[in-house]
Amino acid sequence: MSLLGGNDLKEQQKINELELKINREKQKLDKKLTRQKILLGAFLVDALEKDSVDGLREYTADNLLGFLTRQTDKELMADLIKGLGGKVETKTDSESL
Numbered sequence: 001m002s003l004l005g006g007n008d009l010k011e012q013q014k015i016n017e018l019e020l021k022i023n024r025e026k027q028k029l030d031k032k033l034t035r036q037k038i039l040l041g042a043f044l045v046d047a048l049e050k051d052s053v054d055g056l057r058e059y060t061a062d063n064l065l066g067f068l069t070r071q072t073d074k075e076l077m078a079d080l081i082k083g084l085g086g087k088v089e090t091k092t093d094s095e096s097l
Contacts, residue, residue: 048084061086 047053048060061084068074078088 057084060084 044056048057051057061081064077064081064086065074065088068077081088
């Protein structure tokens, strides 16, 4: 055993254990945030379906596509927008929804 750096292995193991613990905590937080978003989305869908908030349907129909940035997301939400009474441009009407 070397006189220099004899504890390096133990210190590195401790660092690795702490990094694993940090990663586990980050995963827990990510799951919590994802669950919050899902629950909020379900709440808003319920409000939209019941038309329980004045102006929410119109606001969503008018603004959701502008909020979305990915074309695939816009295509995914097009039927919802139509169901809310909003207008969705097709690719033949315009290059973007």
